[in-house]
Each structure stands twice: as C-alpha cells, then as structure tokens.
Amino acid sequence: xxxxxxxxxxxxxxxxxxxxxxxxxxxxxxxxxxxxxxxxxxxxxxxxxxxxxxxxxxxxxxxxxxxxxxxxxxxxxxxxxxxxxxxxxxxxxxxxxxxxxxxxxxxxxxxxxxxxxxxxxxxxxxxxxxxxxxxxxxxxxxxxxxxxxxxxxxxxxxxxxxxxxxxxxxxxxxxxxxxxxxxxxxxxxxxxxxxxxxxxxxxxxxxxxxxxxxxxxxxxxxxxxxxxxxxxxxxxxxxxxxxxxxxx
Numbered sequence: 001x002x003x004x005x006x007x008x009x010x011x012x013x014x015x016x017x018x019x020x021x022x023x024x025x026x027x028x029x030x031x032x033x034x035x036x037x038x039x040x041x042x043x044x045x046x047x048x049x050x051x052x053x054x055x056x057x058x059x060x061x062x063x064x065x066x067x068x069x070x071x072x073x074x075x076x077x078x079x080x081x082x083x084x085x086x087x088x089x090x091x092x093x094x095x096x097x098x099x100x101x102x103x104x105x106x107x108x109x110x111x112x113x114x115x116x117x118x119x120x121x122x123x124x125x126x127x128x129x130x131x132x133x134x135x136x137x138x139x140x141x142x143x144x145x146x147x148x149x150x151x152x153x154x155x156x157x158x159x160x161x162x163x164x165x166x167x168x169x170x171x172x173x174x175x176x177x178x179x180x181x182x183x184x185x186x187x188x189x190x191x192x193x194x195x196x197x198x199x200x201x202x203x204x205x206x207x208x209x210x211x212x213x214x215x216x217x218x219x220x221x222x223x224x225x226x227x228x229x230x231x232x233x234x235x236x237x238x239x240x241x242x243x244x245x246x247x248x
Contacts, residue, residue, distance in 0.1 A: 005167075009152060009160065010143055010144055010160075010161060011144040012168045014139050015139065023042065045140070069084045086107050087115045087117065088114070090118050093120075093187035102154070121185070121186050121187075122137040122184075125184055139172070143161060
C-alpha cells in the first residue's frame with residue numbers, strides 16, 4: 001500500500017506492505033554495514049513503485065571519485081528526454097535533511113530532483129512489549145524535492161517540511177489503522193535495530209512455549225496409554241487366572 005500527500009513545493013510518499021518487510025530482510029542479508037547495497041535495494045524499489053521500472057541506475061561497482069546518476073527517468077517532451085533523481089537514504093527521520101539541503105546547489109547542478117528517504121517503525125507504547133501482530137511494521141517514507149526549491153531559504157523549507165511531515169504522520173496513522181492507544185510511529189535510528197532481534201527472540205519464545213505445550217500433551221497421552229496398557233495387562237492376567245481355575 002502507499003500513501004501520498006502533495007504540498008506546494010514537495011511531495012511525501014509512504015509505503016507499507018509485505019514488500020517493505022521483504023526489503024528489510026534484504027538489508028539483513030547483506031553482511032556488515034553495506035550502505036551501497038541498502039541504497040540500491042531501496043532505489044530499485046522506488047524505481048519500480050514510482051516509475052514502473054522505467055528508470056535506469058548503475059548497479060555496478062562504483063569507482064571512488066567518479067559521479068554516477070542515482071536514477072535516470074525518461075520524460076517525454078523534455079529538452080534532455082530524461083530527468084535525474086538524486087536519492088538519499090537516511091536514518092533518524094529528518095535529522096540529516098539540513099545536511100543534504102546544505103549541498104543542494106551541487107546536487108541540483110546535476111540532478112532535477114532530490115528524494116530524501118527514511119524509515120518509520122510501528123512500536124508499542126507498552127514498555128517491554130514487542131509488536132508481533134503486524135506482518136508489516138516498517139514504513140518507507142520519501143520526501144520528493146524538485147529543483148524549484150532552490151529559491152526557498154533552507155530554514156523556511158525545513159520548517160515547511162517538518163510541519164508537513166507532522167500532518168502527514170497523523171493522516172498516515174489513521175489510514176494504516178495504527179491503534180493510537182497501544183501503538184506509535186518511531187523513527188528508525190539504525191536499520192539493524194536491536195528491536196528486530198527482540199522481535200525474533202520473542203517469536204522464538206512463543207514457538208518454544210507452543211512446542212512445550214505439544215510435548216506436554218504428548219506426555220499426557222503417553223501416560224494415559226501406559227495406564228490403559230497396565231489395566232489391559234491386569235485384565236488379561238485376571239482372565240487367565242479364571243481359565244486356569246475352570247480347568248483345574
């Protein structure tokens with residue numbers, strides 16, 4: 001599923017689905033802090049979801065010091081025939097937005113759009129509780145800024161985006177069915193956050209408990225079978241004794 005909001009100078013997209021859960025599994029499958037791998041995984045997702053896979057990006061090994069366009073989008077009727085997207089994947093919500101906007105003259109000298117992206121995670125308001133009921137607990141958020149925002153002072157632009165993101169969050173919570181009393185949206189500080197390990201351990205604990213219950217039921221059944229066997233053996237011995245008496 002996806003949710004989009006338009007403002008005068010930018011757009012905000014959010015995606016939450018099994019695809020995002022698969023994307024997180026893709027992050028975990030990359031050994032170490034493979035930022036280029038994470039970047040390309042999300043960029044491929046963005047290309048498919050926002051541009052129907054029509055964009056082009058370099059999947060090959062990057063050479064240090066050489067510039068590669070993140071995403072080249074075909075655009076009919078434009079002078080170049082295409083537009084360039086600069087894609088940034090960050091953690092901690094808008095913490096690094098100012099740093100990217102401080103480089104916007106350089107970014108927009110070669111690119112037509114800046115896509116600033118981060119992750120939200122559904123967390124429990126109850127201390128120590130891990131969300132297990134939701135298959136998809138992650139939201140990929142993308143803020144789309146065009147070259148036209150170059151004329152807006154950075155402080156003003158950041159203020160507008162923060163306000164817009166706040167409104168967007170409330171709309172998103174309502175649309176995605178987040179329980180305000182029990183759940184909250186949290187910015188992801190680290191893609192490989194400990195909470196994922198906690199979630200996996202919690203699931204394992206539940207599975208172990210279920211297994212223990214199954215084993216206990218099996219034990220009870222075996223005990224019942226043992227009792228039945230003893231009763232049958234006693235009954236057989238009793239019948240044998242009766243037959244012997246009759247013969248005697």
